[in-house]
Amino acid sequence: MYPTLYMPIPATIERIEDETPDIKTFTIRPVEPIAFAAGQFVELAVPGIGEAPFTPSSSPKITDFMEITIMRTGRVTDWLHGMKVGDEVGVRGPMGRAYPMEEFHGREILVVGGGCGVGPLRSLLLEVIQDLQAYPRVIVRYGAKTPDSIVFRDAQTHGWGQDGAMDVMLTVDEASDGWDGHVGLITEILEEDYLDCHAEDGVAVMCGPPVMMKFGTEKLLQRGYRPENIYLSMEKNMSCGIGQCGHCRMGVYYCCKDGPVFTYDEIQDDPRVWDD
């Protein structure tokens, strides 16, 4: 619609949901539908202020609107958190490489999330749920700092695990009154005591802060997951989103066009892979 891909198309904020004290889910309706695949990202822009990369957290089957779960952590997200229903934003995308769903079919899927990183994973899970019989087992392991900082709390504590649809377990680094779940790091609930999995042929999908991705990957390798079966949603400062501006280079890759979803075997040789 614009003559250049560097300009976003307008979108309206239709709904804002508080997830945690510093995380909100924004429902935006672009002026034209945007079809994306789970794991791809978009650039979300505040007019005249700036833009930043986010992976939608809504089902990829829905193209009229898109949910994006955003932690307030910098200049653009400060602005976004100050916006109201009806305000205009801009969106460019989708960009990058998605989760290869066809590779996942028929295999056990372990989904490992940390903090706000569960956004892209929710998009994946919403797609998986629609076709649950295609997967022998779907396991979710999620860690948050505190019970208050659990994102998509209702789905995590009730919805996804309901009637045994998926094997869901949560942990928090620090408990508070009323928490009767696990307390400890995410890597703990990936141990044998808490995770019964078919690591040798299963697929693991992980998204979270860099430090969690690093230690989480080490744990999955220990458990016997193959490097080519560990899918990581990497996070860099993707700006143009199309492999031109140079900001998100990771060795021979650009996170924006070659990722953001990488298998561990693709990036394990880069000594700086876990740098922020």
Added chain:
Amino acid sequence: MKWTICGSSSLDDFLGFLAVGRQTYALEQLENGAYCLARADAWQPGLHTLGEYRQTEPLKALFFPAREFIGRWGELAGRDPMPERIVFGVKNCDLSSLAIFDHVFLDGVARDTYYAEARDKTILVSSDCSSQLEVCFCPAVGEQPYARQGFDINIAETPDGYVIESGSEKGKALLESAADYLEPAADELVAVLEQQRAKRYSELVEQSHAHGVKPGTDFRAAVEGAFDSGLWADFAEDCVECGACNFICCTCHCFLLADGQDANGQAARTKLWDACLFSGFAAVAGGGNARPLRAERLRNRFDKKFSYFPRVMERYACDGCGRCTEACIANIDIRDVLRRAVDVSDTLHAHSSDHRAD
């Protein structure tokens, strides 16, 4: 087919004809001997020249401007169409650098339509280097002081006359339209040019050798081999991270999409040159930074040019123009960095071979 200016005409007449109807960029020599790219409506004899060596500013600025307006919010019209342009006196280092920009802006996952238009509407008239700057080292990175490809028309001056040839369909058509000014170049004239080119090349090889950078050196292996060495921290002691080397570089393509307001207060977006030497270049929201140290950023510049591009394009993103050396206020000479990388890498490699022998 090679041509020369016919007896009844002159170079100025020929170039004046080529420039008709085109926005004209040509070299202009300043008092200090440096050339700059001057814009005019026509070829201006006496002021414009093809130049002896490359101009100070990189050619990329004509295709990838330092500040390019992208669009206003809610305004669907693109910018006004660009005029037809012609650039005279392009030197091979700059010409070769355009392959990097074509790779980035045309051949990737998406095309930059503004860049594509600028490329499409610009005739490139290159010319051989007839002299060299002290900072030049193109043979060390596999280039030479004359164009082999990428030009529409190339003009080489010899004491016996000009040798003119086309390097594209557009250039061929343009030369055909300029037939009145041209006649076929004699074999003897072409032979003179070949000798002259060989001499120029060997002079540049000699200058490169004098600075410790030899043609045929595997700079990819050197930079990759020196990756974990203290070399980068040594140079970072002097570097002030001004970004001049990035901006002046004929191949650096990184940019920032900057949002702000136009003069009327309307939200607008601009594309600006960015520099990987800047501390915020790889920073993410929340305080993370993939390259917090200046040494890491300086190393990144060499890693991108001498490792990344060889891996994805089988060429260095350096054409030996020496602009970064000229521009560096800390007097960091790219040839010194490369030479030290070779030394460090050789030393490290020798040590690891020793260990294996043990």
